[in-house]
Amino acid sequence: MKFVRDSVHGDLQLDDFEVKLADTPEIQRLRRIKQLGFTYLVYPGANHTRFEHSIGTMYLASRLALNLELDDETHSLVRCSALIHDAGHGPFSHVSEGGIDNSHEELTSKLIKESQLGDILSEKFSVKEILRVISGQGPLGDIISGELDVDRMDYLLRDSYYTGVAYGIIDVERLLSNMKLENGLILHGKGVQAAESMLLARYFMYPSVYQHHTTRIVNSMFRRCLAKLLEKGVINPQEIYRYDDIDVIAAARAEENYVGEVMERLDNRQLYKRVYSLKLDEVDHPEEIFQMSPDSIEKSEAEIAQELDVDKDFILVDVPEYPTFHEMTTPVSVNGDTVMLGDVSNLVRALKDARFNHADLCIYLPEEYAEQALKINFLDYLDISH
Structure with a gap:
């Protein structure tokens, strides 16, 4: 058992199996991959790494798994999937993707199959199931790679923190506590405002940080x-x-x-x-x-x-x-019916066109x-x- 002190979430706990995964060269490499590429030339504090983001995503995935009351084995699978979900990122993160044919998700899948990560994961899980979760497939896939996933929650909070740009502040607590798992993640109607804040955060972070x-x-x-x-x-x-x-x-x-x-x-x-x-x-x-x-x-x-x-x-x-904003199609449970977020939020509908302004x-x-x-x-x- 180890604790890692994270600048955004505080003390994060890893069990022995997770430490074994984190200590592999494939995951340690992420310490040398900047989360925002060359954005530190614009915001000098933006020197955070993919490793920090990975453990932060693991923490939020764990919080969500607890709220969803997943069993211990599924909880652990979700945590480990979150920890390794960015293992295939190239140098300077998304900046290098323009020069290659494969997405970082595809490269993560390839890396897991070819490296010791696959061997370690197979000691406890089905590697095929891990790959499905990372790629956003199946009911659990929405947790790591969906419309309102924990990956996005962490990078908005983290990027906002390290750049000093206040737009990335989102109500994570309300989002996590108002989700339920059926065929995928569904947001309770009480969480609509929190979802709107997350969409607004992304909208403002694009011209301020990601597409500065x-x-x-x-x-x-x-x-x-x-x-x-x-x-x-x-x-x-x-x-x-x-x-x-x-x-x-x-x-x-x-x-x-x-x-x-x-x-x-x-x-x-x-x-x-x-x-x-x-x-x-x-x-x-x-x-x-x-x-x-x-x-x-x-x-x-x-x-x-x-x-x-x-x-x-x-x-x-x-x-x-x-400027894609998939959160617009997030399923929302309202009075027993399931509708899309864009159907119940005037703000989301307005952002559908406004996203092209910048x-x-x-x-x-x-x-x-x-x-x-x-x-x-x-x-x-x-x-x-x-």
Whole structure:
């Protein structure tokens, strides 16, 4: 039995089996993966890791399991699933996902099957059942990967705490105490306001933290570096879950020319400048922005670079992340009937459209080219209707 002191939740207890899982190299690697990638260049306190988030998610999963009155074996299965749910995350968390074909959930499944994690888990559980829970399948899947899951609760609380942004404060106690388990998690009507607060928290955290304009610039620069490392075979995309932040930074620093130069810029916070921003309401068919293909983006970058007479790698066209809010479809129990959260909450319905307010397509390039770039009409080079 061990206790871990967590900055957000306080003392967290792990039994001997959970300690055995946590002490594996696969889970210890998460100590070297920043939860918010390069966001520390915007919010200096955002240096928390995937390991902290994992044990925090385990704690909230345990709290929910107790409220749901799950038996001891199921309770333990849920705790262990939460502890290892992010084992497959690549360096700098979600930032590296743009350069690989598999999601971190798929990579977590692969890692568990190929590593000692699977062997340890099989001592007590069905590995197949663990994988189902982590991937959000079955009645227990909603606890770890659902609309109002404990994973999301922890990262909103944790990211808010470490960035100092107050928007991530949510009423976890009311959420956990107003859930019941049938074919999946169902929220009691008394918990609707708490669910609304969680949705609002996500809505405000996107432009403030997750899609902050400077964070997007940094992430775009890093992704271009990572893409080069993957193309050259310096980083193996099929084993991205074996690398940590330090590995990728060291590999990038060792490169010459473009990758090494961009990594030096990131090290010294000499970031590219945003020279163009296209809001969704400025185009006839805004959905086309989200549907731009990699080939279309590369074509636009090449044509802009040719117009400016610069290397095409200096031009970064950044398509916004589609702002999904699955909480809208959360099942809610009201007077014996089960309805969707969006059906009983005017606030949720309003957010359905408002979630696109902050999404924009941006173009970045080095500061030395910014002035001449302002003379061209970027919209002419983008493959969207206007």
